[in-house]
Amino acid sequence: MLSLILIVLAAFFFTGIIIRTKSMASGRKGPGILQPIKDVVRLFRKGAVYSETTSFIFQIAPTIYFSSIVMAMLVIPFGQSKGVISFNGDFIFFAYVLALGKFFSIIAALDTGSSFQGMGASREALFSMFAEPAFFILMGSLALLTGHTSFYEIFTELHLGSYVSYAIALLAAFVLVMLAMIENSRMPIDDPKTHLELTMIHEVMVLDHSGFDLGLILTAGYLKFAIYGALVVNLFTGVVAYEYAIPLFFFIQFLMAVSVGLIESFIARFRMSHNAQFIVVLTSVSLLIFFGVLLISGKFL
Amino acid sequence: MVGLEFLLNFSWLVTFVAVVAICFASVRRKALVAVFTVLVNVVATSWPAFLAISGETVVLSLQAGSFLGDVPVRIDGLSAWFILIINFTSATGVVYGMGYLKAYSENSVKLALHWGMFVLFHLSMVWVCMLQNGFAFLIAWEIMSLTSMMLVIFDHHNPKTLKAGINYLVQMHLSVIFLTIGFIWIYLETGSLSFDAIESFFSTNNNIWLFLIFFLGFGLKAGFIPLHSWLPHAHPAAPSHVSGVMSGVIVKLGIYGIFRVISFLKADFLLLGEIVVTLSVLTGLYGILNAAVYRDFKRMLAYCTIENIGIIGIGIGIGLMGMGENSPLMYYLGFGGALLHVLNHSLFKSLLFYSAGSVYRQTHTRNMDQLGGLIKQMPQTAVFFLIGAIAIGGVPPFNGFVSEFIIYSGLLEGIQTGSLNQIGLMVLTFAGLSIIGGISILTFTKTFGTIFLGNGRKKMDHPLEEVPLIMLLPQYLIAGLMLSVAFLPQFYLAVVNNLLSGLCRFVPAGGLSEVGKYGGTLTQISLYSALFIGIVAVSWGVRLLLRNKQQAVQPTWGCAYVAPNTRMQYTGKSFSKQFGKIFSFLLVEKKHYKELQSGDTFPGRRKYQSRYLDLLERRLIDVVVQRLIYAANYFKFIQNGRIQSYVLYGIVFMLSIFVLTVLTIVR
Structure with missing residues (x-):
């Protein structure tokens, strides 16, 4: 329950901090931290325009996408407190619920019959497919290391002892941050600020959504970032007492938002054809974690 | 009796x-x-x-x-x-x-x-x-x-x-x-x-x-x-x-x-399990890779069957390894997941084939790139296909997730027991299964999107309509049974476990209580699926409440291009184009087209054709068959078309039987 509140709180500020960082890096003052939330509230109150090509799929898809993110959020634990939902193998549920949301956002894009949206949908399906094994190998390795299979038990058992395990935690944090970037279609993969539809992924998929639906999609995006941030935090706060863990939570979320902003300011996006390679590299980092776990648990030799 | x-x-x-x-x-x-x-x-x-x-x-x-x-x-x-x-x-x-x-x-x-x-x-x-x-x-x-x-x-x-x-x-x-x-x-x-x-x-x-x-x-x-x-x-x-x-x-x-042969096995479980798992992961990957690129939707479904056989095989392999490791959890989760997936796949695959068949019956084409927008003319068929597509992707809240989750749990159990090579195999299988899931999302968003969404790509020479009730009725039944598996999985799992406890000659002892816990987990999952539907319903309700502002219906935003037409939509081919390119070492694409010549100042109409071929069929099976035909040519002299020699063969055969029996070489 605690994690739910913290994630929602973090989601309020996360995207605002990213935008603020980017503005400051480019020498501007930038909008307020809460501007993205204000945008969403404005959108919630607006009317909508629907394409005459679309069917009911287009109408329900944003709702299902948003609900899948909420459902995924319920699974995330925080330190000593379980998530609202916790059972053996819940990380599989987490990944598959997110996949359901993606399924609907993709078919909603195809529902408009636009060539540009199809392009974005195709890329989204492709890149998230490549990101899948990185997450699963990472979680499989952590399950091997701790002997448990639910988020809560894995993170509370994850004692950081030797140097190798620090390396593993850092690598895992790297993988999770990069997964967050892919899932949210951020910089090295996708540029949310691009103005050319041909080079967009996520932005072009939601071109035709408006009003309440667009608000839901944006909110889901904010939550998604905070969810991945919470996963990263969990790597380090397994047994830390609450009075340290909660400030640590916000500190790490803040750090992550700032680094996302910095990455977006100083790194150019990849060529579309190189994205797949980059994501497969993540899988190999996950494999590295797996070998590290084998080393620690003495399975080698 | x-x-x-x-x-x-x-x-x-x-x-x-x-x-x-x-x-x-x-x-x-x-x-x-x-x-x-x-x-x-x-x-x-x-x-x-x-x-x-x-x-x-x-x-x-x-x-x-x-x-x-x-x-x-x-x-x-x-x-x-x-x-x-x-x-x-x-x-x-x-x-x-x-x-x-x-x-x-x-x-x-x-x-x-x-x-x-x-x-x-x-x-x-x-x-x-x-x-x-x-x-x-x-x-x-x-x-x-x-x-x-x-x-x-x-x-x-x-x-x-x-x-x-x-x-x-x-x-x-x-x-x-x-x-x-x-x-x-x-x-x-x-x-x-x-x-x-x-x-x-x-x-x-x-x-x-x-x-x-x-x-x-x-x-x-x-x-x-x-x-x-x-x-x-x-x-x-x-x-x-x-x-x-x-x-x-x-x-x-x-x-x-x-399964029947496995039930009689006495030894070598571990080795056989490893063989089966390895082969199954490759089967699953190969099947879904091909399914992702084909445009003939029934052929795509056939490849998808191969993928699901791979998933079932992974379960069987885990069960075998569980027998070898004497781990009851792996035994029950592996075989149980496989048997449940047999049921689930028979449900959603027949649903998909029936709804795809309805499309074929009404449009007379199996090429998805000629279709589009059918959800408006055939809404019920579209919903059935969508249900099948979500279920086959193994995504909650449908039944595909139940069996895949059990197989995943078996893999997680396998990761924690056993030797280094077994752990390695399990983790790679784990990753393989997740890629299979990812690609099947791509495959089915593509298929559903191309056939049912957007605008029609080709003008049909007859008006399209929904198929008659007699064809929809079986699909309602299947969808109902699928929902029962999704929301009452503990019942099906209990039946399967009961069946498994008496199946093999060598069942790892104990463990039924631990397996029972997984029954509890499945019950929880079905509750969470219901919770998910609840969340969707609540957000939908909020949306209905807040959405009473002015609404307009306009053409799709064409990104400022003023004359978009239906032929410009993304097709199934273009949707999986990049995917096919990345996996070009496994997916053979054959293209037929004529390059522009230097003299073609005013080029006329030209044709471009591209199709995918099955790599293993071409590079392995066809080669073997060619060699066999070549070798068989040497024996052509036997079939020479003369009655006399055929009678001679008969006499030689009978004589040899006689001689061999008399000399008691054959009894």
Whole structure:
């Protein structure tokens, strides 16, 4: 329950901090931290325009996408407190619920019959497919290391002892941050600020959504970032007492938002054809974690 | 048990009467007779199956003349599980087929042959699961293969269909050859053809080779790579209700055979499990990779069947390794996941084939790139396809997730027990299964999006409408059963666990209580699926409340391009283009086009063609077949067309039999 509140709180500020960082890096003052939330509230109150090509799929898809993110959020634990939902193998549920949301956002894009949206949908399906094994190998390795299979038990058992395990935690944090970037279609993969539809992924998929639906999609995006941030935090706060863990939570979320902003300011996006390679590299980092776990648990030799 | 024996004999009698009756019935009644007969057989064979699945093994014996003697007929939990799946899918198939074949009512001979064969085909499948004697089993197996071949070539005036049918026939007989070799080997070692002899064979001989021979035979039916090449040809060629039943059930009988052989195994579980898991992951990946690029939607579904056989195989492999590791959790989760996935796949794959068949029936094309926007004309079919697509992707809240979750749990259990190479295999399988899931999302968003969403890509020469109720009804039934698996998984899991605890000769002791915990987890998951639907409902309600502002309907935003048309939509081909490029080392794309020449100042119309080919079929199977044909050429002199030499062959054969018997070389 605690994690739910913290994630929602973090989601309020996360995207605002990213935008603020980017503005400051480019020498501007930038909008307020809460501007993205204000945008969403404005959108919630607006009317909508629907394409005459679309069917009911287009109408329900944003709702299902948003609900899948909420459902995924319920699974995330925080330190000593379980998530609202916790059972053996819940990380599989987490990944598959997110996949359901993606399924609907993709078919909603195809529902408009636009060539540009199809392009974005195709890329989204492709890149998230490549990101899948990185997450699963990472979680499989952590399950091997701790002997448990639910988020809560894995993170509370994850004692950081030797140097190798620090390396593993850092690598895992790297993988999770990069997964967050892919899932949210951020910089090295996708540029949310691009103005050319041909080079967009996520932005072009939601071109035709408006009003309440667009608000839901944006909110889901904010939550998604905070969810991945919470996963990263969990790597380090397994047994830390609450009075340290909660400030640590916000500190790490803040750090992550700032680094996302910095990455977006100083790194150019990849060529579309190189994205797949980059994501497969993540899988190999996950494999590295797996070998590290084998080393620690003495399975080698 | 006399009653049951009477029941089974009665069902044979009804079937033979029905086959004759179908020949003489009027064109409109043929399908009705077939439906009636299949339903009678369903009831007659489901009754003993229900008895068996509630824990009471049914044992009968069949008088089969002086040659075979008493043939043991035994329905245990495993047989019953498969019989019930066969019965359900065949029943929905025959009802759907009645509507599907309405259009062919002018061709009475074709229909008589088709419905007669369908009835026989259903009964032979059920008997495959019941017979416990090698020879009788092979006879039932052969009847099943022959009748299904006749069903595939329904449209036999089309040379392509005929070719696919012959391809299927040849491959099924390869499978029979392997099975026959297996049974003859057992006969030579033990002197008996009964299934109990397999057990005594395994307890005295090496387990590996006989298992692999049976695995080859049954694997051909199931479609493990590289033995899968009949599926992508036969499924598109067959009428849709037949493809639904074939994909839903026939390939599963290969799985049944593998399970049956496993139940007699005595040793070498670990090695065999590792072989099966490795092969299955590759099968799954290969199947879904190909499914992602094909534009013929029935061929795509055929490849997707191969993928699901891979997932089932992963479960079987985990179960085998659990027997080797003496880990009850792996045993129950692996085999249980596999058996549940057999059920789930038979449900959503038949649903997908039926709804795809409805599309084909109304549009007369299997090329998804010529379709589009069908959700407006055929909304119910579209929703059924969508349900099937979500379920087959293994995504909650549908039933595909249940079985995949159990298999994933088995893998997680396997990661924590065992040696280094086993852990490595398990983690790679884990990743492989997740890629399979990811690609199947891509495949089915592409298929659903291209066929049902957007605008129509090609002008149809007749108005499109929803298919009649008789074709929708079976799909409602299937969807209902799918939801019951999704929301009451603990019930199905309990049945499967009960079945598994008595299945193998070597069941790892204990563990049922721990497995019971997974039953609890599944109950939780079904509750969470309901919670998810609740969240969707709440957000939808909020949306309805807040959305009463002005709404407008306008054309799709064309990114400032003023004259977009329907041909500019993303097609299935373009959707998977980048994917195909990345995996070009596994997916062979053949393009035909003419480059612009230097003199073509004003180029006219030109054609561009691109299609994908099956890598293994081209690079492996075709090569072997070519070599075989080449080698067979050397023996052409035997078939020289002269009667005299044929008579001579006969005399030589008879003489040699005589001499060999007299000299007691052959007894």
